[in-house]
Every structure is written in C-alpha cells, then in structure tokens.
Amino acid sequence: MATPAPIEVPPPNDRRGSRASQTSVHTQDEISPVGGPPTSPSPLQIRASRESSRKQSATKQPPDLSLLQYVSKPDSNLMCLICHCPFSDPLQLECEHIFCGDCLHTWEAQQAQQAQQRNRELADRKCPTCRTKYTGTRAVPKIIASMLDELVVNCPHTRAGCKWVDQRSNVKDHVMLYCEYTPVACSSFDCRHHIAQKDYHKGCLHYTVSCEQCHTSMMKKDLEVCVTDHQRTACAGRSTNCPHCSCELLRLDLKAHIKDVCGKVVVPCQGAIVGCAFSAERAEVVTHEKGCPMATMAPHFRDQQARIERNEARLEPLSRKVGILEDGLSNITNMLYPANANDSSYPVTNPLDPNTSEPFPPASLVPTPDFRLPPASFPPVPPNDTSQTPFQNPSQPPFDSQVHHLLTLHDSLREEVSRIANALTECEGRTNMMVINESQRVKDEMLHTNAAINGMRMQLHWLMSATLHQRTSSSASSSTGRAAASTSASGSGSAPTQGASRSGTGGTYHAPLRRLSDSTRQDTKL
Amino acid sequence: MSAGAKKRIMREYGECMADTPPGMKINFDERNMTKWEVLLDGPDQSPYAGGHFKLEINFPNEYPFKPPVVSFKTKIYHPNVSNDDKGSMCLGLLRADEWKPPNKVVAVLRLIQTLMIEPNPDDAIEPSIANEYKENRKEFEKNVKDWVKRYAK
Ligand SMILES: [Zn+2]
Ligand SMILES: [Zn+2]
Ligand SMILES: [Zn+2]
Ligand SMILES: [Zn+2]
Ligand SMILES: [Zn+2]
Ligand SMILES: [Zn+2]
Ligand SMILES: [Zn+2]
Numbered sequence: 062m063a064t065p066a067p068i069e070v071p072p073p074n075d076r077r078g079s080r081a082s083q084t085s086v087h088t089q090d091e092i093s094p095v096g097g098p099p100t101s102p103s104p105l106q107i108r109a110s111r112e113s114s115r116k117q118s119a120t121k122q123p124p125d126l127s128l129l130q131y132v133s134k135p136d137s138n139l140m141c142l143i144c145h146c147p148f149s150d151p152l153q154l155e156c157e158h159i160f161c162g163d164c165l166h167t168w169e170a171q172q173a174q175q176a177q178q179r180n181r182e183l184a185d186r187k188c189p190t191c192r193t194k195y196t197g198t199r200a201v202p203k204i205i206a207s208m209l210d211e212l213v214v215n216c217p218h219t220r221a222g223c224k225w226v227d228q229r230s231n232v233k234d235h236v237m238l239y240c241e242y243t244p245v246a247c248s249s250f251d252c253r254h255h256i257a258q259k260d261y262h263k264g265c266l267h268y269t270v271s272c273e274q275c276h277t278s279m280m281k282k283d284l285e286v287c288v289t290d291h292q293r294t295a296c297a298g299r300s301t302n303c304p305h306c307s308c309e310l311l312r313l314d315l316k317a318h319i320k321d322v323c324g325k326v327v328v329p330c331q332g333a334i335v336g337c338a339f340s341a342e343r344a345e346v347v348t349h350e351k352g353c354p355m356a357t358m359a360p361h362f363r364d365q366q367a368r369i370e371r372n373e374a375r376l377e378p379l380s381r382k383v384g385i386l387e388d389g390l391s392n393i394t395n396m397l398y399p400a401n402a403n404d405s406s407y408p409v410t411n412p413l414d415p416n417t418s419e420p421f422p423p424a425s426l427v428p429t430p431d432f433r434l435p436p437a438s439f440p441p442v443p444p445n446d447t448s449q450t451p452f453q454n455p456s457q458p459p460f461d462s463q464v465h466h467l468l469t470l471h472d473s474l475r476e477e478v479s480r481i482a483n484a485l486t487e488c489e490g491r492t493n494m495m496v497i498n499e500s501q502r503v504k505d506e507m508l509h510t511n512a513a514i515n516g517m518r519m520q521l522h523w524l525m526s527a528t529l530h531q532r533t534s535s536s537a538s539s540s541t542g543r544a545a546a547s548t549s550a551s552g553s554g555s556a557p558t559q560g561a562s563r564s565g566t567g568g569t570y571h572a573p574l575r576r577l578s579d580s581t582r583q584d585t586k587l
Numbered sequence: 588m589s590a591g592a593k594k595r596i597m598r599e600y601g602e603c604m605a606d607t608p609p610g611m612k613i614n615f616d617e618r619n620m621t622k623w624e625v626l627l628d629g630p631d632q633s634p635y636a637g638g639h640f641k642l643e644i645n646f647p648n649e650y651p652f653k654p655p656v657v658s659f660k661t662k663i664y665h666p667n668v669s670n671d672d673k674g675s676m677c678l679g680l681l682r683a684d685e686w687k688p689p690n691k692v693v694a695v696l697r698l699i700q701t702l703m704i705e706p707n708p709d710d711a712i713e714p715s716i717a718n719e720y721k722e723n724r725k726e727f728e729k730n731v732k733d734w735v736k737r738y739a740k
Contacts, residue, residue: 127591142689143651145595163591168688171652175683189688 121243121258124217124236126150127161132213132226139209142190143168147229148209152198158190159201165189218242221257274298274312332356334363588621588648596620596646599692608696621646625696629739633704634731635663638739642699644692654686655695664727664734666706666717676702678710 126149135147143164150162160168168189176182185194200206210230216223217232221242225235236243244255249265256266275296301312305325310318319326329340332355339349350356600615600623607613610628625642629635641660647653659665659674669675679698680690711717719727 125590128594143595144591145598146591164688168652171649192687 121237121245124232126229126232127163129217129229129232130215130219132215135212136208139205139212147212148201148205151201151205151209153201154188154193154195154198156188156191156193156195158188159205160189165198216240216242218244218257272296272298330356331359333359334366335359588646588650592646592648592650593620595651602691603693603696606693608693608700610700611696621648621650623692627699627703629735630700630704634728635703635735635739638663638735640739644695651688651690654681654683654690655692657681657695657699662734662738664716664731665703666708666711666713666720667702669712670716675712677712678702678707 127144127146129146131147139147141148141151141159141161141164143160146161148159148161151159152162152165153159154165169186172186176184186196187194210228212229213226214229214232216225217236218240219225223240223242225240227235241259242257245258245261247254247256247265247267248261249267252265252267254265254267256263260266272291275298296312299312300309301315302309303315303318303323303325305319305323324344325342327340328343328346330337330346330353331350332353333340335355335358337353337355339346339353341349597620600613600620603613610630612626614624614626616622623644623646625644627640627642629638629640639661640663643658643660645656645658647656657676659668659676662670662674664670667676667678676699680686681695681698706717706720708717708720716727716730719730
C-alpha cells in the first residue's frame with residue numbers, strides 16, 4: 062500500500078531536472094582544480110558572482126509603514142492627508158501641516174515635474190493642504206512622534222501566519238530580525254521566488270506537485286506548509302481503509318495505525334529479542350505476551366541493553382582522553398630527559414658520583430633502545446613490550462619511583478651546584494691574589510721607571526743650563542732670546558727621539574718637551 | 588501605481604460607502620480599483636431630476652498628487668460637461684493646478700451634484716450652452732429635459 066506522502070511531479074519545463082544537472086556540473090568544478098580556459102571566467106567564479114547577487118537579493122525588505130494594519134482605528138489627527146494613513150517619518154512645514162516624509166517628497170517631485178513641463182522654474186514649494194509657501198521642513202513635535210510610535214499594529218506578514226502584535230516602533234526590528242514569515246530570496250541559485258524565513262533551510266519549494274490522492278496540483282511550498290491541512294480536511298482522497306482490519310481512517314494516520322494500533326497486523330512477540338519465536342496478529346500476540354516469560358523479561362533486557370550501550374558510548378571518549386593524557390605525559394618526559402633514549406651515562410646513574418643516593422642497583426640500568434622514562438624509574442623492560450607505555454607495569458608503581466628519581470636527581474644537582482659554588486669561590490680568591498700580585502709588580506716597575514726618568518731630567522737640565530751658560534758667556538748678551546732659540550734648534554735633533562722613548566713610560570714629561578720641540582720646529586720654519 | 592496610493596483609494600472607497608451622498612451608487616471593482624463607476628440620480632431641485640447618469644472616475648497613476656478624471660458616460664446637456672463622447676468635466680478642484688492631494692473623492696462627488704443643481708457658466712467648457720443658461724434659462728431647461736428624456740432614462 063502506498064504511503065500518503067505526495068509525489069513530486071516534475072513541472073512542465075522541468076526546472077528541477079535542469080537544476081539537478083547544474084549541481085552535478087558544480088561538483089565537477091569543485092573536484093577539478095582548474096576551471097575553464099583562462100579567457101572565460103571559471104564556472105566557480107560565475108557561481109560566486111551569482112551567489113553574491115543572490116545574497117544581495119536575500120536581504121529583507123523593511124516594512125512599509127503605510128501598509129501596516131492597525132489594531133484599532135488611529136486618531137484622525139495622526140493621519141497623513143496625502144496617503145490617509147498614520148504618519149510615517151513625518152515632517153512638519155512652516156504652516157504646521159504635517160505629512161509623511163515620503164508623501165511630501167513625492168509631492169515635491171510632482172510639483173517640480175509639472176513646473177518643468179510648463180518650462181518654468183519651480184518658484185516656491187507650497188503646502189499640499191493650504192498652499193502656503195515653505196522653505197524647509199522640521200521634525201514633528203515629540204508628542205506626535207511618540208503617539209505614532211505607540212500605535213499598535215499587526216505584523217505585515219499576518220496573512221502568512223505571524224501572530225505578532227506590538228507597537229509600531231518595534232515593527233521594523235520584528236520584520237528584519239525576528240519574524241519567521243519575512244520573505245527572503247529562495248536558497249536556490251536559479252529561483253527568483255521568495256520564501257518565508259522559516260522555510261529557507263528547506264531549499265527551493267517552488268515547483269508544482271500534485272497531491273497523490275486527489276491530483277490537486279499546488280506549489281510544493283504551499284503543500285509543504287499546509288500538507289497536513291490539505292490531507293486532513295481538503296483532500297478528496299483523504300480517507301482510506303486499513304488494508305489489514307479494513308477500518309476507515311485518514312490516510313495521514315495510516316502508518317501510525319499499522320505500526321502501533323491495528324489488531325490484524327502480524328507482529329512478533331515482544332520477547333523476540335530474548336528468543337521467543339512466536340509471531341501472530343497483534344490481538345493474538347497480546348494474549349500470548351501475558352503468559353510469555355520472555356515477553357515479561359524483554360523490557361528488562363531492553364533496559365540493560367540500553368544501559369550497556371550508554372556506558373560504551375561514555376567509555377569511548379574516556380579512553381580517547383586517556384590516550385591524549387598519555388601522549389602529553391610522554392611528551393613531558395621527553396622534554397625533561399631529552400637524551401635518555403640511548404645515553405647510558407645519565408647523570409643520576411653516574412657510578413663515579415659519590416653524592417648519588419641511587420636506590421636501584423646499576424644492574425637495572427641495562428640500556429634498552431626505546432626508553433621513554435629515566436632508566437632509574439623502572440625495571441628492565443622486555444624488548445617485545447617496548448611499544449607499550451611503561452606506566453602499565455603493575456609490579457612497579459611508576460609514579461612513586463618517578464618522584465623518587467626526581468628527588469634524588471634534585472639532591473645530586475643541589476650538591477653539584479654547591480660544589481661548583483665552592484670551586485667558584487676558590488677560583489675567585491686565587492684570581493684576586495693573582496691580580497694583587499701582578500699589580501704590585503707593575504707598581505714597583507713604574508716606581509723604577511719614574512726614578513730613572515727623574516734622573517734623566519736632572520741630567521738634561523744640567524746639560525742645557527751648562528750649554529746656556531757657555532753661550533751667554535761667549536756671545537753678546539743683547540740677543541739672548543735668539544740664542545736660546547738657536548740652541549734649542551741645535552738640540553732639536555735629539556729632543557724628539559727622547560720624547561718618543563719617554564712617551565711609553567710617562568706621559569706627564571713628554572708633553573712639555575713635545576711642546577718645546579714643536580715651538581722650536583715652528584721657529585725654524587719661520 | 589504605488590501600494591500606498593492603492594491603499595488610499597481603498598480607504599476612500601470605504602469612506603464613500605460609509606457616507607455616500609444621496610442619490611449616488613458606486614460600483615467598485617477590486618481588481619481594477621483605479622476606475623470607479625458612479626450611478627447618479629439627477630437632483631430633485633434641478634432640471635436633471637428623473638435622469639440616471641453614469642459617470643466614470645479614473646484615478647491617474649500619480650493619484651493623489653494629480654486629480655481624478657471625471658467623465659459622464661451618459662450624455663448630458665450641461666455647460667461644464669463636454670458635449671462629445673468623452674463627456675469630460677474639468678473645473679474647480681478637478682483642474683490639475685487647483686487639485687490638492689488632501690482632497691477626497693467624496694468632495695468630487697459633492698461638487699458634481701452641486702454643479703448639476705447650479706452650473707457654473709463662467710468656467711464653461713461648452714460656451715453655447717453656458718450662453719443659453721445665462722440668457723435663456725427656459726430654453727436651457729427645456730433642452731436639459733429633452734436630453735434627459737432621450738439619454739438618461
Ligand atoms: Zn502620508
Ligand atoms: Zn499647510
Ligand atoms: Zn511577523
Ligand atoms: Zn525557489
Ligand atoms: Zn489531496
Ligand atoms: Zn487496521
Ligand atoms: Zn512470546
């Protein structure tokens with residue numbers, strides 16, 4: 062027996078067929094990475110642009126306030142004289158007449174157009190009611206605006222089924238955001254129809270179908286929306302007879318009737334899951350079940366089964382979680398002991414270190430290539446068990462020994478550090494000593510050098526004074542300065558060499574000398 | 588025609604129904620609401636008494652910014668109605684530059700009734716009839732009754 066679902070008859074122009082082929086083309090495009098030839102836009106691009114244009118049209122239309130249905134007749138003072146509706150976006154003229162913004166703008170455009178037809182400039186804008194000239198518009202008094210906002214309206218999509226009733230100021234939000242009946246563009250690319258917001262996800266419903274029973278053709282959209290209504294009340298073939306018990310009922314309810322109610326359908330005993338092989342018409346089965354122990358047990362078995370399934374379902378994420386945690390732990394271990402995989406000279410196990418309080422005998426440290434933990438923390442792992450994580454060894458609680466190991470490691474490190482600190486202090490003392498000794502030596506040497514320089518200075522002084530004395534006594538006493546200059550010039554051959562040799566030891570002495578020699582050189586140039 | 592204008596026409600029809608001037612009947616077709624058919628009885632105190640006149644009121648697309656167009660489908664002997672197959676009537680508030688958007692159709696219907704009782708020869712579309720009305724009222728009334736008998740029974 063056929064189910065009462067309506068069959069979908071392809072419409073005459075077979076839009077659905079074409080759409081189906083189109084979708085297949087699209088999937089092909091998505092599979093192949095290369096689109097069409099480079100000159101022509103790729104079908105994907107075309108689709109993207111089409112999609113974007115569709116998105117544009119998918120935007121909802123804001124409600125037209127002038128078309129709203131008011132719950133009660135609004136005050137006649139709130140009526141626009143042009144559109145005979147309560148004002149929407151009202152503007153006030155200088156004559157205090159009020160009109161809707163749109164109405165006034167249309168009026169102005171109309172006036173301008175008329176003036177143009179008569180080849181005249183539009184001189185003045187005039188009030189549509191009293192023909193008073195006006196130069197500008199202003200917002201209406203607050204009280205009028207709030208009176209307008211408080212008018213109670215029905216949703217503009219009341220006819221489609223929306224039951225919303227509220228103040229007019231909220232209608233835009235309702236239509237743009239909340240109303241389920243706001244028409245939006247159909248989700249199909251090649252369909253230009255609109256569909257109520259709430260049916261958007263159902264895909265395109267804009268093709269004709271005919272009711273299987275009464276062959277009334279209607280748009281799929283309508284059938285979808287009021288399918289129950291049609292089949293319950295309107296459909297000519299809405300009633301049918303049960304094929305089993307031949308009682309008359311609505312075609313719509315037939316499935317449920319056969320599944321759960323009909324007494325003539327052959328069904329198995331409830332205890333079938335436990336093993337009862339009895340199966341007969343429902344009425345008979347009911348009497349059988351009263352005496353069948355397996356049927357009595359069946360609900361319990363079903364409960365148990367359900368519980369086991371629930372537990373299994375719960376177990377699965379838990380085991381996954383454990384795996385993740387194990388991974389994380391081995392990561393941490395690897396980070397802590399990056400070299401422990403094949404490094405047998407691991408610091409803790411170093412037998413030469415006397416500070417190590419090694420709790421495990423070194424025999425346990427047989428290096429196995431797949432160590433994942435420090436060797437000290439667990440007994441030797443058999444090679445065939447290396448793929449398993451070592452934590453699962455029941456004889457050796459891994460975490461205790463791990464902590465223990467960390468503690469010993471910590472102790473040894475601490476002692477190592479203190480030893481290094483001692484060595485450092487010692488080293489520092491030795492270096493200090495060495496520095497002091499060295500500087501003492503340098504100081505002594507400098508003293509020696511200074512003494513030598515002093516001696517040389519004395520000598521030089523004595524030599525120069527001796528020469529001067531000789532000169533003054535031999536030549537005229539009037540040109541002493543010149544003579545001095547010439548003597549220094551004569552001695553200038555030796556002075557620079559002296560300066561150069563002294564510059565390494567004592568800077569204080571060579572500066573005046575250098576200056577002296579400089580001046581003498583200048584003098585000789587002149 | 589905008590939805591707003593259609594709504595206004597609907598509302599005006601509602602108002603006319605609620606407050607129809609006496610001696611008038613309006614036929615309104617929802618599918619073509621821009622064309623109203625009005626059946627008008629000649630006012631008792633006028634020479635048109637006893638006649639039944641059929642009028643058409645056409646709303647332009649620009650309504651209510653442009654006036655509705657009134658035309659007598661029944662021939663009538665009147666200085667303000669053109670004596671042709673159009674039977675157009677164009678004066679007062681029905682003139683494009685006189686028309687104001689706040690005006691209503693009821694006002695137009697009342698104007699028509701007033702003009703039947705008292706034609707306006709100074710704003711006439713048929714000067715000869717206007718002349719006759721001004722100078723030879725007897726002859727005018729006789730012609731009116733003649734036309735009523737001939738066309739408006
Ligand atoms: Zn308005
Ligand atoms: Zn005004
Ligand atoms: Zn709504
Ligand atoms: Zn569609
Ligand atoms: Zn049907
Ligand atoms: Zn049955
Ligand atoms: Zn059984």
